[in-house]
Amino acid sequence: MSSRDTILDKLRRNRIPREDDYELPPVKVLGDLDKSIERFEKSLQLMGGEVLPQKAGQTIEDVVRARFPNTTSICSAVPEVEGTLKITDLKTHEQSNEVDVMVVRSPFGIAEMGSIFLSEVELFDHLADVHLAQHLVVLLSREELTANMHTAYQERSEFKTAFYGVLMSGPSATADIQGVLIRGAQGVRTLSLIWTS
């Protein structure tokens, strides 16, 4: 018998005691349903992310350059930002490893957590490259916020269609050395958000 069948067979024999019918509870939305920009920003900041304000007359490209004035390497996955190269131009991981600032667009954000979503669609299949960059700038439409994790999983079809879908909630972090929180562990060192309409 294959291992698969051995395991399944054993699981069928070793059923848990039936003192209950163990029904699956129906899906339910719980918690705070506030999906405001304010809640999102507060959550994002708690997770170590920043919000970049766009002043009158500034383009998004200006906002990115103002946040990273000294950089010579801005890789863009969005039409709003020219940058110094396009994500689709990245050919090797070594090349991606040199990228300083990566600019992407997220299809939605979650107000409860300050999370943004990225999948192979927004990343043009450059899945590792977004994490190799030193800094991440995320464009997010004000209209694309969902309240919390329950509403996110119910409303967003991306969770059922994406092959790779990451919710990033602030930049990479660690507290593995004597409990000291360090923002910028092995992935991006900073995560900044720019609102778009």
Added chain:
Amino acid sequence: MSNKPVKHAQAAAEFLEDDPHRLFHDERLWDMRQKRDQQMHGMPEWQELRDRASRIKEHTLANLPTYLEQFEENARRNGIHVHWARDGAEHNRIVAEIMGKHGAKSLIKSKSMITDECEMREYLEPRGITVTETDLGERIQQLDHQLPSHVVVPAVQKLTGDVAKIFAKYYGTDPNITDPHKLAEAQREAARPVLLSGDTGMTGGNFIVAETGGFVVCTNEGNADLSANLPNVHIATLGIERLVPRVEDLGVFVRLLSRSALGSPITQYTTHFRGPRKGGEMHVILVDNGRSDRLAMPQFWSSLKCIRCGACMNTCPVYRRSGGQSYGSVYSGPIGAIIDPTFNAKKFSTLPFASTMNGSCSNVCPVEINIHEQIYDWRRVLAEKHDIPFVKREIMKMAGRLLAQPRLYRVSIEGTEIALKTMPRFVLYNYLNPWGKHRELPHPVKETFNSWYRKNRLKTSTKKEHESA
């Protein structure tokens, strides 16, 4: 695996001897517990979430074969290669085979307790495969040749100076530079080239979703997303108990996991893998390794609900003062005390006794596992199997006999000054001696309550009756 019982009490006593380590360990984990409490207080629906999480897990475990088959079918449809491993040895062989097919030699992996449980590194390394842990805490433990101390913060028992020494030895950094920021940076710099040159990536999985054929990995450092996506081959080792039926169920668990673990609302990365990326190859290995046996244990099956948040460790006053290494196992603390004996009842027979059964663990558990009651049940099971020390068994037998004979008991207890001397006799010398090592004995008193009552309350008639009996 050696069968010798883990000497928890002794290892814990040694851990307590160093004040800086002892104090930091207790404070750090207590801080995590308090941050968890703060998160809980901000959520009136907390208890409802726990109830739902528990019920979803119970339902899934009650229907595990069905959901596993559903997952397998969907995963295959998504282009994932699905493997099944009865035990750790089979899991390790599968990993070696997949890597062998690709001529791969370098495995970069994010933190997963289950590969430690399978002792995978010990199997792969002699076969010429380099395994690199990319999670900072897990990497520290790997370099120091130690098991993880904690399921979420594997190197929590170490101080910056310890890490600086280890990094100096392996990364060539200055042993006197103990700034955590600089040490974390050293890890980033050391890990990047290994990540870039690794030919196989490995992750665990916090949740498996039957409905989508996908799985979810919750991490903070970004190393898992790099490990999974840089090489062409991604292997995910998944415990079969990690299933949930629906994608919406993730909402319940993601909301509970990091809040219970670290007191942060969510992990920095919550990654949903549902199939291989363009040009890549994805394998999942569904590991049993004793889980199907545990499912048939009436008192212990519900430990399979565990989502490995470590909240029970953070709150456990014994764990905080013992250090994770004292448990001698991949899984330490309260959850370790109830699942380790399922792997080896003899070796881990001491762990259910490394507890005051205070019950704090069960009440912080986000999936409502009755951990302290299972600790109590394990003691019974182990005593009946004679997996507790002979001396203890004999003492309990004697105590049981004595306490069942009021007259004999009264003789041994009457007059507390005498009692203090005779107590050791009825509980044996080596049983009471440890009391006085760090504690004073109770003060002798003039008379027992029994004797006071006889003099002051007992009616003359009953007194006589009692004396003549």
Added chain:
Amino acid sequence: MKIGLFIPCYIDAFYPKTGIATLELLEKLGQEAEYPMDQTCCGQPMANSGCNKDARETEELFVRNFSKYDVIVAPSGSCVHHIRDNFDAIEQTDAVKHIRQNTYELVEFIHDILKVREFPWAEFPHKVGLHNSCGTLRALRTASMSERNEPFFSKPMDLLSAVKGIEFAKPKRPDECCGFGGTYSVTEEAVSSRMGLDKVTDHHNAGAEYIVSADTSCMMHQQGCAERNGVPIKFIHIAEILNGARA
């Protein structure tokens, strides 16, 4: 209501004044309580060590001693927890069921059954730190616990608040186990003593002159730790304060 008074072994041998206070307090509250002379123990030490079978005869004796009473009251949370939740080494006859359903820890008996909130004779002009044993806190649920998202409640505090002159210290970790744990106190004496010392230090730092508890066994351990390490703090059972002890 015929009350059987259960005075566990620690109290009988080392803290008889707690037993006396319990009896006198029940009498002051108009109750008639009787102490069966042949009682020993509830069987907890054996059961908690896994040796449940060795608890059988002790539990049988307990039933013989106490089955004739309407209720059984004990000034010890952990023993009551054993009787109520784990007293199963013997056949669960009607007598056993009756005992398990009608055994009360002293505080919950006064609070829930007698529903008394006034102790006009009681005055305790000291700052006290309340120690809820794990048995009372998480098994008998006589107080809210910090692990849960639940409104604050505390039956011992409700009773003690009626005592004149009493003040409460606020330790940092009020719900932390003190490390006694029955046989745990000797099988893992190093961790147990450390927990005990941390517990008494927490109360002392919070300004407590006394630690007050409904569990003598915890306090016996804590007292041992405090005395060995020179932590100047005293211990008193809640029954003694409610009965009118001044110090």
